[in-house]
Amino acid sequence: MTAGTFARPGTGRGRRGGGRPGGGRPGGGRGRAARTVRKVADSEQFNGWAFVTPGAVIIILFWAAPIVWSAVMSFQRSNLLSPSTPYVGLSNYRQMIHDPIVSQAIQNTLIYTALFVPGTMVVGLFLAVAMNRNIRFISVYRTVAYATMAISTIGEAIIFTWLFDPSYGIANYVLSRAGLPQQQFLNSPSQALYVIVAMTIWGWTGFAVVVYLSALQGIPQPLLEAAAIDGAGPWRRFRAVTLPLLSPASLFLAVWLTINALQLFDEVYLSTQGGPLNATTVVVYYLYDQAFQQFNFGYASAIAYFLFLVIIVITVIQFRVGRRFTYYRS
Amino acid sequence: MPPGRRVRRMPFSPWHLVLIPATVVLGFPFLWLVVTSLETPAEALRFPPVLIPHALRLANYRDALDSAPFVRFFINSAIVAVTTVACNLVLCTLAGYAFARFRFLGRTALFAMIMATLMVPFQVTMIPQFIITKWLGVHVLAGVGINHLGALILPNAATAFGVFFLRQFFRTLPIEYEECARVDGASRLTVLVRIVLPLAGPSLATLAALTFLDSWNSFLWPLIAVTSTDQMTLPLGLATFQGAHSTEWTLLMAGNVMSLVPMLVVFFIAQRYFVRSVAATGLAGT
Numbered sequence: 273m274t275a276g277t278f279a280r281p282g283t284g285r286g287r288r289g290g291g292r293p294g295g296g297r298p299g300g301g302r303g304r305a306a307r308t309v310r311k312v313a314d315s316e317q318f319n320g321w322a323f324v325t326p327g328a329v330i331i332i333l334f335w336a337a338p339i340v341w342s343a344v345m346s347f348q349r350s351n352l353l354s355p356s357t358p359y360v361g362l363s364n365y366r367q368m369i370h371d372p373i374v375s376q377a378i379q380n381t382l383i384y385t386a387l388f389v390p391g392t393m394v395v396g397l398f399l400a401v402a403m404n405r406n407i408r409f410i411s412v413y414r415t416v417a418y419a420t421m422a423i424s425t426i427g428e429a430i431i432f433t434w435l436f437d438p439s440y441g442i443a444n445y446v447l448s449r450a451g452l453p454q455q456q457f458l459n460s461p462s463q464a465l466y467v468i469v470a471m472t473i474w475g476w477t478g479f480a481v482v483v484y485l486s487a488l489q490g491i492p493q494p495l496l497e498a499a500a501i502d503g504a505g506p507w508r509r510f511r512a513v514t515l516p517l518l519s520p521a522s523l524f525l526a527v528w529l530t531i532n533a534l535q536l537f538d539e540v541y542l543s544t545q546g547g548p549l550n551a552t553t554v555v556v557y558y559l560y561d562q563a564f565q566q567f568n569f570g571y572a573s574a575i576a577y578f579l580f581l582v583i584i585v586i587t588v589i590q591f592r593v594g595r596r597f598t599y600y601r602s
Numbered sequence: 603m604p605p606g607r608r609v610r611r612m613p614f615s616p617w618h619l620v621l622i623p624a625t626v627v628l629g630f631p632f633l634w635l636v637v638t639s640l641e642t643p644a645e646a647l648r649f650p651p652v653l654i655p656h657a658l659r660l661a662n663y664r665d666a667l668d669s670a671p672f673v674r675f676f677i678n679s680a681i682v683a684v685t686t687v688a689c690n691l692v693l694c695t696l697a698g699y700a701f702a703r704f705r706f707l708g709r710t711a712l713f714a715m716i717m718a719t720l721m722v723p724f725q726v727t728m729i730p731q732f733i734i735t736k737w738l739g740v741h742v743l744a745g746v747g748i749n750h751l752g753a754l755i756l757p758n759a760a761t762a763f764g765v766f767f768l769r770q771f772f773r774t775l776p777i778e779y780e781e782c783a784r785v786d787g788a789s790r791l792t793v794l795v796r797i798v799l800p801l802a803g804p805s806l807a808t809l810a811a812l813t814f815l816d817s818w819n820s821f822l823w824p825l826i827a828v829t830s831t832d833q834m835t836l837p838l839g840l841a842t843f844q845g846a847h848s849t850e851w852t853l854l855m856a857g858n859v860m861s862l863v864p865m866l867v868v869f870f871i872a873q874r875y876f877v878r879s880v881a882a883t884g885l886a887g888t
Contacts (some may be wrong), residue, residue, distance in 0.1 A: 319790045320706025327697035327760035328712060334757035335719040338730030345729065399624055407615040415870070416629045418877065422869040424819040426837040427858050430844055431631045434638065434851055442634060445650050477628060479880055486881035535723055538821045542841055556725055556822075564826055569729050576726045583723055 346573035353567060364574035374575070376550050377558045380465060384554060385533040387469045388476075393525050395473060396480020397518070401510070403481065404488045414481075421478035425538035432471035433458060433543045458544055461551035468539050468552060475539075476532075480525060487521035488514070516599040523594040527587055534583050555579050635862075639663070639855035646851045662856040666843075669853065672860050674832055675839035680864075682754045682835055683817040689759035690813045691806055697760065698768030699794050703780070713769075720762045724822065731757055732826055753827040754835065758817065764809055771805040772798065808879040811872060815879075818865060836861045 312318050346364055350357040368374050403414055420428075436443045436457040444454045458464045491514060499509045537556040540546060546553035546561070555575065563572035638646055639662055641655040666672060700706070701713050719727075732748070735757065739747010746752035775798065783793045799806070824838040834842065840861050847853055869876055 314789065316704040317706045320700045320704035320709060323696040323700035323704070323790075324706075324709075324712065327693035327765060328716065330693070330756065330760040331716050331719060331762055331765070333734065334731055335722075335727055335762065336715055338727035338734070339719065339722050341730040341733075342726050399621075402617050402620050402624070405615070405617060407617060409618070409621075413621045413625050415873075416625045416632075418873065419632065419866065419869070420628065421815075421876065421880070422865045423862055424821070424837045424840075424865070426821055426841050426844075427862050428631075430840065430854055430858050431635050434855070435631060435634060437851075440647055440649050440651060440851070442651050448650070474628070474631065482877050482880045486877075531723070535725065538837075541821075541825070542844060559725055560822070563729055564732075573726075573729055576723075576729070580723055580726050584721070 342573040342576060345570055346577050348570045350570040350573075351567045357570070360570070364571050365578075367571060368574055368578060373550060373553060373558060374555075377553045377555045380550075380552060381534060381536065381554045384465060384469060384536060385530055387466070388472055388533045388536075389526060389529045391469065391473045392476045392480050392529055393522065395477055396484050396525070397522075399477065400481050400484030400488055401514075404485060414485075417481045418478045420475055421482070423475065425475065426542055428471055428475040429539040429542035432467065432474070432539075436467050459548060461549045464544050464548060464552045468536075468543065471543075472533075472536070472539055476529065480529075483521050483525055484518065487518050491517045519594075519598040520600060523590070523598050526594065527590050530586060530590065531583055534579065534586070635855050635858055638851055639859045641852055643850065643852050647849075659852070662852045663860065666853045666856040666860065669847065670839060670843045670857065671831065672836075672839065672857055675834055675836045675861070676864060678751060678833060678839075679818055679835040679837075682751055683814050685755050686758050686817045687810050687813045689755065690761060690764045691810060693760035694764030694768050694809065695794070695799070695802075695806070697765045699772050699798065701765065701769045702772035703777075704790075716762045716765055720766065728823065728826060731823075735827060749828055749830050749833055751833055754817075754820075754824055757823070758813075761813070764813065767809055768802070768805060771802060775801055804878075807872075807875045808882050811875040811879040814868075815876065 345357075347359055347361060348357040349360045349363070399417055403410060403417070423431075435441050438444065438454070438456045438459050441457070443457065447454060455463060457467050495513055495517070496509055499513050504512060535556050536554050537560060540552050540554055540557045541560070544552040546557050556579065559572050559575045559579065562568045562575065637653070637655065640658045640660070641652060641662075642657075642659050645652040645655055701709065735746070735753045736748045738756075739745075739750065739753065743752070744750060746756045779797050779801075780793050783797050784790075788796070818835075819837060820835070821837045821841070824835050825841070828834055828838060831839070831842070840857055843857055844854055
């Protein structure tokens with residue numbers, strides 16, 4: 273048995289093509305078949321496939337094949353009710369362009385994303401910087417922030433629907449105590465989306481804090497001390513040292529939160545069902561409605577592919593632009 | 603503390619002045635959730651709101667349990683989450699290890715295909731997934747079909763993320779231990795189980811924590827795949843309950859507390875792993 277049998281893939285040290293391990297001892301007459309079986313059972317080829325197959329079957333069946341299938345479906349008129357699925361070319365995509373609710377949904381999704389992503393990042397960064405110190409009760413502060421990670425989106429949406437209830441909610445009570453007029457919140461077409469922004473920022477705070485805190489704790493203290501010796505004040509140190517060193521975490525959060533924001537669904541489903549007057553109809557909510565309320569699978573697939581395209585384009589832009597502002601040590 | 607600066611002594615850190623209000627704002631929704639769940643329905647529907655209930659009305663919890671099978675939802679959620687985590691640990695370990703250490707025909711192509719699924723949002727695959735699941739339930743095994751818990755487990759029994767995550771980890775291990783065990787005649791599976799896995803504890807725990815959170819909070823797929831009450835998981839059950847009792851806030855909050863508490867307990871027991879797993883996703887991106 274040679275070390276080559278176990279060569280790390282990708283290092284070029286390995287034997288090309290895998291194949292039989294060992295030197296292939298000359299087989300005797302007796303038990304040659306048994307030995308061959310054992311040799312095959314011990315080979316990288318056999319083991320590779322045996323180890324990979326169970327997981328790969330599931331991933332291919334439920335995740336890889338559906339990618340192709342829904343692409344095909346987006347060119348078909350397909351719904352659950354009729355068995356025939358004729359090809360209709362680009363008609364689903366053309367329908368999308370002329371569908372006023374689609375453009376409304378795109379607009380809502382973009383507004384939501386543009387508010388939610390920076391909002392969560394600013395809140396997370398601020399809290400993480402505040403919590404990145406050993407003071408009394410720090411574990412209480414951190415624990416409360418982390419707790420927002422434990423609640424489901426549905427639980428979160430129910431609480432906020434109650435907090436912002438127009439008649440009995442405590443938000444209106446606070447406004448009335450402050451002498452401000454009562455608001456309709458989720459019942460108002462001009463406010464509902466912002467309430468959803470607020471509830472989702474709250475729900476993601478713990479996540480953002482954890483990411484920023486772990487990045488902050490990776491910043492070497494000597495760098496900050498050197499800056500202080502050079503006469504940089506706290507704000508200057510934060511701007512010139514901490515923030516650049518946090519940029520990889522910021523880029524990650526920006527990308528991750530954006531991908532999640534573009535797929536907003538749960539909170540909308542629970543609190544407004546897209547209303548009032550489509551004010552909170554986001555792309556995925558409309559997609560769900562088309563697919564599983566109207567059963568227009570073809571049209572919904574076209575919307576899904578459109579969403580996919582938007583996510584890819586925005587992510588690529590974020591990485592391109594982000595790279596310019598991202599500072600990687602090492 | 604930066605050197606060279608006069609440090610003024612304060613009785614407490616000024617950061618408390620920032621953190622106390624922030625914590626009050628962050629914690630208030632939780633507090634108000636619990637308060638409302640203990641009020642009488644009449645107290646909840648009063649304006650200005652009753653900030654401190656006159657008596658702790660635990661009957662809300664009994665009423666919530668009477669009007670929706672929260673225990674059933676909880677058991678379903680637990681079955682789905684635990685099975686999904688277990689399947690992921692086994693299947694992703696096997697596949698991740700093979701991708702990390704074995705050379706076999708088609709490895710690169712297969713790995714690329716699996717990685718490609720990571721980029722695609724769930725909304726793209728959910729309609730075919732629904733059709734496939736429906737077909738499997740009718741033609742293969744009812745237990746994995748629409749309206750069965752298996753439908754919530756099977757599609758997530760192995761994830762591309764898990765395969766990728768563990769492969770990356772296995773590649774960082776020094777190969778010498780494995781080579782030694784092989785020279786001593788251990789089979790490849792034995793090497794994986796006896797040599798590699800004992801070193802993989804923290805990575806497996808991280809993957810388990812992430813998978814558990816994902817599964818426990820998953821909503822869209824259960825919403826599509828399950829319609830009968832006795833197969834619902836907690837988020838779906840809660841949402842359905844809200845649909846039926848949208849103005850009975852005390853019951854809703856009681857149900858919400860009951861759904862939240864088990865997760866909070868798990869979360870605080872395993873906080874280290876949850877925090878580390880989120881931090882790990884963060885680092886993976888950097």
